[in-house]
Amino acid sequence: xxxxxxxxxxxxxxxxxxxxxxxxxxxxxxxxxxxxxxxxxxxxxxxxxxxxxxxxxxxxxxxxxxxxxxxxxxxxxxxxxxxxxxxxxxxxxxxxxxxxxxxxxxxxxxxxxxxxxxxxxxxxxxxxxxxxxxxxxxxxxxxxxxxxxxxxxxxxxxxxxxxxxxxxxxxxxxxxxxxxxxxxxxxxxxxxxxxxxxxxxxxxxxxxxxxxxxxxxxxxxxxxxxxxxxxxxxxxxxxxxxxxxxxxxxxxxxxxxxxxxxxxxxxxxxxxxxxxxxxxxxxxxxxxxxxxxxxxxxxxxxxxxxxxxxxxxxxxxxxxxxx
Numbered sequence: 361x362x363x364x365x366x367x368x369x370x371x372x373x374x375x376x377x378x379x380x381x382x383x384x385x386x387x388x389x390x391x392x393x394x395x396x397x398x399x400x401x402x403x404x405x406x407x408x409x410x411x412x413x414x415x416x417x418x419x420x421x422x423x424x425x426x427x428x429x430x431x432x433x434x435x436x437x438x439x440x441x442x443x444x445x446x447x448x449x450x451x452x453x454x455x456x457x458x459x460x461x462x463x464x465x466x467x468x469x470x471x472x473x474x475x476x477x478x479x480x481x482x483x484x485x486x487x488x489x490x491x492x493x494x495x496x497x498x499x500x501x502x503x504x505x506x507x508x509x510x511x512x513x514x515x516x517x518x519x520x521x522x523x524x525x526x527x528x529x530x531x532x533x534x535x536x537x538x539x540x541x542x543x544x545x546x547x548x549x550x551x552x553x554x555x556x557x558x559x560x561x562x563x564x565x566x567x568x569x570x571x572x573x574x575x576x577x578x579x580x581x582x583x584x585x586x587x588x589x590x591x592x593x594x595x596x597x598x599x600x601x602x603x604x605x606x607x608x609x610x611x612x613x614x615x616x617x618x619x620x621x622x623x624x625x626x627x628x629x630x631x632x633x634x635x636x637x638x639x640x641x642x643x644x645x646x647x648x649x650x651x652x653x654x655x656x657x658x659x660x661x662x663x664x665x666x667x668x669x670x671x672x673x674x675x676x677x678x679x680x681x682x683x
Contacts, residue, residue: 363531366452368680371531373456374463375673382466394461394539398434398546405429406551410561419560427547427564434543438536445535459530462542464522465669468515472662475511479504479655487655494518497633508653512661513629516584516621517614519665521545524583524672525576531676544569570612577613580668581606581620587667588624591660598623605645615645622646625660627653 383393409422441458445451471494478487487507488499494514502510525545529537544565551558552566585598601623602616609615609630622629628651631644644651 363679363683365680365683367534368531368676368683369452370455370459370534371527371676372673372680373453374459374530375465375527375669375676377457377460378463378465379669380466381460382470383461383464395542395546398430398543399550401430401433402426402543402547402550406561410551410557412557416560420563423551423561424564426551426561427544427568430543430547431540434540435536438534438539442535455535459535459538462526462538464518464526468518468522469662469665472511472515472658472665475507476655476658476662479507479658504654505652508655508658509627509629509631509651510633511658512621512625512627512653513618515658515661515665516580516617516629519584519668520573520577520580520613520617523669524580525573527672527676528576528579529572531679541572544572573613577616581616583668583671584617584620584624584664586671587664590667591624591663593624593626597626601646605643605647608643608645610640610642619645621661621664622649624664625653625657627651627657629653 405426409426410419411422414422442455445455445458448454471490474490474493475487478490484504484507487504488502491497491502491507491510491514492499495510497506497510499507526538526541529541533540547565548562548569551562552569553559553562581602582599585595585602588595588598598620602620605619605622606615609618615630618629622645626646626649628644628646628649630642631647631651632642633640
């Protein structure tokens, strides 16, 4: 599908619905979220095709097959839904509402805000419990600054993965593009690990996820940088830090929104971090700034994310008006 006005209007509707409604708990307690269905398919493919006795080369090939199956199901589902919905009255609104389920503006804001609220309501212990819900680090190893940095970094990275990227592929390819992206991104989170079980089998999912996020990650960083003045920062500094430090990140994509966030807030992010599998010795992003992030910096990150979401909606609305 080429970008068209109706698709861009669906994007704007999806962003508005997600900002207003998000993921209502009452609904997903009664029905499985689409990501749960995607995860179930990935789990099935993992059990069926990832055999311990197979060679690394065979397991890598099996991982490629798994990704092909996953994409076939995702794209087919998207085309079917799109065909059905285009025949209904108010299809732009209906598709926007459906697409909003796979966008994470409101839920990302809420999860990050819970960490800041944890500091205020229960101190470091409560903040550690809240941050454990959104990062893979050992929360007991984190002091106040470590918890704050983890929350800010998660907010920045997931703004790209959970908001900008799915919206980008929705705008470019409609519902098939959105569902395909969410399928690959979920596969990367489930099987794209450098572990004995997934180093070969998850290779295809991890590399494809990197490819699909190349443009969205850089767009996410730019949107955060443009919002810098709203958190007391400088657009120029945020862009400078992003361009200079993003390539230092171990991920080809996560460094762009994280470095932009670091420059906009005036704090150092990333650096050495301890995960379940051990210590990661990464360089700091914006290393010349203080690395002692505070709960107030989490508030700044939330302001930047909310503003960047608004800029994104305006961008797509403007494109729709131009077509």
